[in-house]
Amino acid sequence: MTNEQYIEAIEKRHSRRAYKPKHLSQEIKDVIKQMVDVVNESADLDFLFIDDATPFFKIFSGKFSMIVIAGPDSQKAREDCGYYGESIVLQCVYHGLGTCWVSGTYNENKVYEAINLAPEKRIYAVITIGYAKDSYSLVEKSMYKATHKKNKSYQDMIEVCDEKLPEAYSYGLSLVEKGPSAVNRRPVKFRYENGVFSGHVDEPYSDKSVDFGIAKLHFVIGAKAKGVNGKWNFENVFEPIDSRRLKFEPKNNEEDEINGSTEKENE
Template identity: 75%
Template sequence: MTNAEYLEAVEKRHSRRAYRQKPLGSEIMQIIKEMVEAVNNDANLDFTFIEDATPFFKIFSGKFSMIVIAGPDTQKARESCGYYGESIVLQCVYHGLGTCWVSGTYNENKVYEALHLPSDKRIYAVITIGYAKDKYSLVEKTMYNATHKKNKSYQDMFEFCDAKLPEAYAYGMKLVEMAPSAVNRRPVHFRYENGILSGYVDEPYSDKSVDFGIAKLHFLIGVRAKGINGKWSLDNSFEEYGGKRIKFTPDKAEGEDD
C-alpha cells in the first residue's frame, strides 16, 4: 500500500463489533496470514491468526476472524505490537473489511489456552476482522457513546509546547487524534521543545505502550503525506531525515532504516 492509501484508511476506520453472517473468504484469510507472518519475521513478535474468533466473544455478533496481538514482555514489544497491528488494521480497512482493537471484552484465558504461549510471551490485545454490517448495532452505538463522551484533542495531549507546530507535525497530530486507543483514553503525553517533538506514556510496561505504537504510526503517515520523511528514535523523539532521505513505509518498524 502507498502512504496515500494508508491515509485514506485512517479516515475510513471505525471500530466494528457487528459482523455479517459471512466468514472471510479463503483468499483473504491467506493474505492476512501472510501479513501476520511478515510482521512476526520483521519485528520478532508473536501474532497469530485465528480463523473463527466467535468462541472467544459474547457481545460481538456475526462471523469474524481475529489476530492475536502478542510478543515478548518488553516495552518495545508493546509499542511494536501497536505499530504493526495498526498497519494490518489499516490494510484491512482499505480493502473494505471491518476491524476492531479489543483489549478487554473477550475471553483472554481461552485464547491463552488455545495458543499455548511460552511464559515469556504476553497477549496485549486482539484485532477482530470481518465483513461489517451496513448499520451499527445497538451494542456498537452504546459502546461508542460510553467511550466518546469527551474526545481529547491533540492540543490536550501536549504537556509542553514552546512554539507553533510545523504544518506537517500539526497534520500528523490530527491523525493521532484519529488513532484507536483503549476506551478512547489517548494516553500519550507529547512535548514540543526546541523544535523537537517527543512523547511518552505513564506506566510504559502497560498496554498504554500499545496505544503509543498506534499513535506513532498515525503520526508518521500524517507527516509523510506532507512530504516529511523521518522516524521515531529510541528516546521516543521524532527525527527528520535531512540530507539522507530514506523512504518511509508503514510496514517498517519505528526506529528502523529501510
C-alpha cells in the same frame, strides 16, 4: 498501499463489533496470514491469526476472525504491537473489512489455552476482522456513546510546546486524534522543545504503550503526507529522515510507502 491510501483508511476506520454471518474468504485469510508473518519476521513479535474467533467473545455478533497481538514482555514490544497491529488494521479497512482493537471484552484465558505461546511472551490485545454489517448494531452505538463522551484533541495531548508546531507535525497529530485507543483515553503526551518532537505515556510498562505505538504510526503517516519522512528512535523522539521505508504488505505485493525501517526499531 500508498501513504495517501493509509490516510484514507484512517479517515474511514471505525471499530466494528457486528459482522455478517459469513467467514472471510480464503484469499483474504491468506493475505492476512502473510501480513502477520511479515510483521513477526521484521519486528520479532508473535502475532497469530485465528480463523474463527467467535468462541472467545460474547457481545460481538456474526462471523469473524482475529489476530492475537502478542510478543515479548517489554515496553518496546508493547509499542511495536500497537504500531504494526495498526498497520494491518489500516490495510484491512482500506480493502473494505471491518476491524476492532479489543483489550478487555474477550476471554483472554481461553485464548491463552488455545494457542501455543511461550511463557515469557504476553498477549496485549486482539484485533477482530470480518465483513461488517451495513448498519451499526445497538451494541455498537451504545459502546460508541460510552467511550466517546468527550474526545481528546491533539492540543490536549501536548504537554510542552515552546514554538509553533511545523505543519507536518500538527497534521500528524490530527491523525493521532483519529487513532483507536482503549476506552478512548488517548494517554500519549507529546513535547516539542528546541525543535525536537517526542512522546511518552505515564505508565510505559502497561497497555498504554500499545496506544502509543498506534499513535506513532498515525503521526508518521501524517508527517509524510506533508513532506517530512521520519521514524521514532529508541528514546521516543521523532527523527526526520530521507529515504527509509517500511514494508507491511506480503513480499509479492506492491511495496508500502510508510516511512521507517524494516529492522527492529519500531502505527
